[in-house]
Amino acid sequence: MSVMLEVRNVSKSFGGVRANRDVSLSVPQGGIVGLIGPNGSGKTTLFSSIVGYHPIDSGSIRFEGRELSRLRVPQIAREGLLRTFQQTRIYGEMTCTENMIISADLRRSGVLDLFRPYTRSMRDRAHELLEFVGLYEKRRLQAGSLSFGQQKLLEFAMALMNEPKMLMLDEPTAGINPTLINGLIDRLKRANAEYGVTLFVIEHNMRVIMDLVDHVYCLAHGEMLADGTPGEVQNDPRVLDAYLGAH
Amino acid sequence: MNRVHMRVLLYAALLLLGVAGPWLFPSYIGQMGDLWLFIVFALTWDLCGGQMGYNSFGNVFFLGLGMYGCVVTQVGLFHSVSQYTAARGGSAEFEFNALQWLTGLLVGLPVGALVALVGAVVFGALILAMRGHYFAICTLGLGIAAGELASGWQWIGAGSGMTTPLPPDSLGDTNVLLYYLAFGLAAINFAIFRWLYTTRFGLAINAIRDDEEKAEAMGLRTTRIKVTAWAIGAVFLGFAGGILGNFKAFIDPIDVAFSGATFGVWMILMAMLGGKGTLWGPVIGAVVFQFTKELFWTYLLGWQRVALGLLIVLIVVFFPTGILGWLREHFPERFGRGADEPSPPNGVEPTTEGRA
Numbered sequence: 001m002s003v004m005l006e007v008r009n010v011s012k013s014f015g016g017v018r019a020n021r022d023v024s025l026s027v028p029q030g031g032i033v034g035l036i037g038p039n040g041s042g043k044t045t046l047f048s049s050i051v052g053y054h055p056i057d058s059g060s061i062r063f064e065g066r067e068l069s070r071l072r073v074p075q076i077a078r079e080g081l082l083r084t085f086q087q088t089r090i091y092g093e094m095t096c097t098e099n100m101i102i103s104a105d106l107r108r109s110g111v112l113d114l115f116r117p118y119t120r121s122m123r124d125r126a127h128e129l130l131e132f133v134g135l136y137e138k139r140r141l142q143a144g145s146l147s148f149g150q151q152k153l154l155e156f157a158m159a160l161m162n163e164p165k166m167l168m169l170d171e172p173t174a175g176i177n178p179t180l181i182n183g184l185i186d187r188l189k190r191a192n193a194e195y196g197v198t199l200f201v202i203e204h205n206m207r208v209i210m211d212l213v214d215h216v217y218c219l220a221h222g223e224m225l226a227d228g229t230p231g232e233v234q235n236d237p238r239v240l241d242a243y244l245g246a247h
Numbered sequence: 248m249n250r251v252h253m254r255v256l257l258y259a260a261l262l263l264l265g266v267a268g269p270w271l272f273p274s275y276i277g278q279m280g281d282l283w284l285f286i287v288f289a290l291t292w293d294l295c296g297g298q299m300g301y302n303s304f305g306n307v308f309f310l311g312l313g314m315y316g317c318v319v320t321q322v323g324l325f326h327s328v329s330q331y332t333a334a335r336g337g338s339a340e341f342e343f344n345a346l347q348w349l350t351g352l353l354v355g356l357p358v359g360a361l362v363a364l365v366g367a368v369v370f371g372a373l374i375l376a377m378r379g380h381y382f383a384i385c386t387l388g389l390g391i392a393a394g395e396l397a398s399g400w401q402w403i404g405a406g407s408g409m410t411t412p413l414p415p416d417s418l419g420d421t422n423v424l425l426y427y428l429a430f431g432l433a434a435i436n437f438a439i440f441r442w443l444y445t446t447r448f449g450l451a452i453n454a455i456r457d458d459e460e461k462a463e464a465m466g467l468r469t470t471r472i473k474v475t476a477w478a479i480g481a482v483f484l485g486f487a488g489g490i491l492g493n494f495k496a497f498i499d500p501i502d503v504a505f506s507g508a509t510f511g512v513w514m515i516l517m518a519m520l521g522g523k524g525t526l527w528g529p530v531i532g533a534v535v536f537q538f539t540k541e542l543f544w545t546y547l548l549g550w551q552r553v554a555l556g557l558l559i560v561l562i563v564v565f566f567p568t569g570i571l572g573w574l575r576e577h578f579p580e581r582f583g584r585g586a587d588e589p590s591p592p593n594g595v596e597p598t599t600e601g602r603a
Contacts, residue, residue: 051464077466085464091457093524094450102450103465111471114448162465 004029004166004198005050005081010059012042012049019045021222023059027166032192032199034209034230037219038243043202044086046219047168051083052076064165078106080165084172086202088151092144096135096154099143100126103158126161133157133187149176153184160191166198167191173208185211206234218242265430269423276426280494282537283429287436287487288510289517289529291480294440296515297523298449299476300456301375305386307511308370308393309363309481311504313488315403316362318498321351321412332404343412348421351412356428356489363485364478371474378459387507394505408499411492421493428490436483437530443479444526452476456524513540520562522569531570 005027012020019042027033037043049056052073061068063081071079091099101118104125130136133153138146143154152172159167172188173181185208191197203209209216210230217227220242226233233239264271268279288306295301322331325347334341343351374385398406414421443449451472454462463469492498502509513536521532539558543551566573574582 073463074466074468077464082466083464085461089458089461089464091454091461093457094453098450098453102447102454102462102467104447106466106468111448111468111475114451114472115443115446117442117445118447118450158465 002029003027004031004064005200006060006062007046007050008060008062010046010049010061011057012045012054013057019222020049020056020219023219023222023224025217025224025227027198027200030192030196030198031215032188032201032213034213034216035200035202035219036204036206036209036216036233036239037225041219041242042222043219044170045222047083047170047202050168051081077162080163081168082159082162082164082166083168084152084155084159084170086170086174088148088155090143090146090151090154090158092142094143096130096139096141096143096146097123097126099154099158100130100161103161105161105163129157129160130154132160132190134183149180152176156184156187160195160197163195164197166200168200168202170202171204172201173203173205181205181208188212206230210234262434265434268430269426276422277494278537278541280422280426280429280490282533283426283433284487284491284494285513285517285533285537286433286530287429287483288514289521289533290433290436290440291483291487292514293518293523293525293529294443294452294480295476297518297525297528298444298456299452299473300459301473301477302383302515303386303477304383304507304511304515305388305390306480306484306514307390307505307507308386309366309484310488310491310510311390311393311397311500312363312366312481313359313485314492314498314504315397315409315488316359316485317352317355317489318409318411318492319403320355320358321348322409324351324354329402332402332407332409341412343415345415345417348412348414348418352489352493356486359489360482360485363481363488367478367481368474371477372470375470375473375477390505390507390511394501394507397500397504404498404500406500408497408503410497411495413496425490425494429487429494432483432486432490437526441526448472448475453524516559516562519569520566522571522573522575525569525571528569528571535570 003026007023007025010020010023011018023042023046035043035046048054050061050068052068052071052075056069059069063076063079066079068076068079068081091102094102101122104122127136127139130139133156135150135153135157138150143151146154152175156169156172169188173184176184188199188201189212192199201213213230215227216230216233218225218233218236218239225242226236226239228236265283269276272279288310292303292306295303319328322328322341325343326341331341370389374382374389377385397403403409451462451467454467455469455473459469488504492503495503498504517532517536518529519532520536521530522528540555543554547554562569568576571582
């Protein structure tokens with residue numbers, strides 16, 4: 001499998017806080033890769049660096065061979081690398097269908113293309129994906145009136161509507177009730193298999209990591225601590241120490 | 248009678264009122280002309296303030312640019328602008344024959360709109376990079392600064408302002424012509440916005456209102472979209488400025504052209520009164536506002552501004568979502584979301600399902 005995302009020796013400090021130190025990792029095309037680590041270990045900082053929220057201090061980030069570290073957020077999104085947020089973000093006053101339609105792929109279109117009324121096929125696709133995440137019945141509701149878990153599902157559907165090559169999910173199962181989690185894992189796997197979306201997932205829930213990912217990286221104190229299959233990492237004494245506080 | 252019939256009937260009634268207005272109420276042409284322009288003010292303010300969430304206090308900037316752009320063209324096509332302003336207008340040496348007057352107006356209006364458009368594009372990229380309160384304060388400054396600059400610029404009459412070219416007697420009452428220009432502008436403005444809100448552009452500016460950072464993360468070109476929205480509003484306001492200037496016949500830089508204290512505040516008030524972020528809200532707001540304003544000015548003279556202030560307080564406290572917002576909350580089946588949007592292609596589904 002070819003490498004889709006390649007992070008090399010990335011460092012990022014905020015004042016005196018060194019959030020990421022010399023972090024390297026790679027995500028293969030079509031793979032599902034996990035990123036774990038205790039709270040404050042720099043996972044979200046790394047995500048934000050990759051999608052262009054802040055400039056990195058040193059290192060390089062390549063997506064399909066193209067250097068990303070100089071591009072801005074919308075440009076990176078149009079390259080086909082999309083992220084979802086830990087604090088779920090949807091367009092609260094718009095209906096679910098509208099949320100979906102405005103999320104449709106914009107890579108090949110300019111501002112003028114926005115002046116066309118949306119097509120039937122776009123609406124059908126929106127409904128299809130809402131059905132996929134189980135929100136079809138809610139399509140006419142304002143997105144802001146959905147429960148937190150439903151908003152997470154909507155955000156996931158919006159990301160799929162954008163037809164990204166790679167999707168980075170920041171804690172997709174946080175705040176979702178346990179029975180829904182299985183359904184979400186299943187949908188993530190299907191998105192990967194049926195729509196060919198490469199996934200890169202931050203997750204605290206080890207059950208999700210074990211079920212979902214092929215390969216997992218563990219960050220601690222901003223540094224890459226370990227990586228391997230979920231089984232290997234779960235039994236790595238350094239990882240256990242990092243979580244349980246031996247440091 | 249279903250909703251489509253109702254809508255057709257409503258549009259027909261409005262169109263008839265607009266066209267027959269000067270015959271039905273000949274002594275109120277001025278007020279009705281103002282009303283159509285107010286509808287343009289409220290609609291264009293709401294495009295950014297309501298639909299995009301960027302509350303501008305400086306849209307008078309575009310109104311003033313349009314007004315000066317128009318009148319300078321009207322004069323400049325046939326005379327020297329500096330001599331005209333030095334003579335304070337009206338003097339007999341600056342006569343305009345019927346053809347000159349009409350040509351000046353027809354060329355001047357688009358020129359004014361163009362000047363406003365350029366102003367929006369130049370300043371938009373700078374000012375729209377700011378968010379929330381910072382944007383609001385900055386636009387306020389823009390309107391005030393423009394007024395101050397205009398009152399110091401001798402070529403356009405500085406603080407003494409500028410009169411618009413006097414129409415020759417042969418043209419009869421040109422207010423009727425201006426009235427129809429105002430009505431036409433409002434009708435075109437409404438039709439274009441109605442269409443605009445059905446496109447993905449409409450959704451894009453709504454997305455920016457709801458969560459701009461998310462919109463960026465989804466790949467939307469937010470800066471270009473914001474500037475485009477501001478520029479669309481500016482074009483209509485530019486046209487409105489040219490018409491308003493000729494209605495008033497005299498352009499004072501601070502009290503008419505860049506009048507933040509009257510038109511600038513009224514724009515916002517009308518949109519809020521009718522219902523921010525809706526298509527019909529600004530229209531309803533403008534109508535209600537113009538009627539109350541005229542009533543206050545007629546029956547409460549001396550206290551009219553107090554009454555207007557009280558009205559603002561009442562709106563903000565009791566109708567924070569405006570008239571249309573209130574109706575939507577209380578009568579969702581008739582005024583719910585979708586009532587002023589074209590029905591979905593598979594129109595069999597109820598449009599207000601689950602919305603309360």
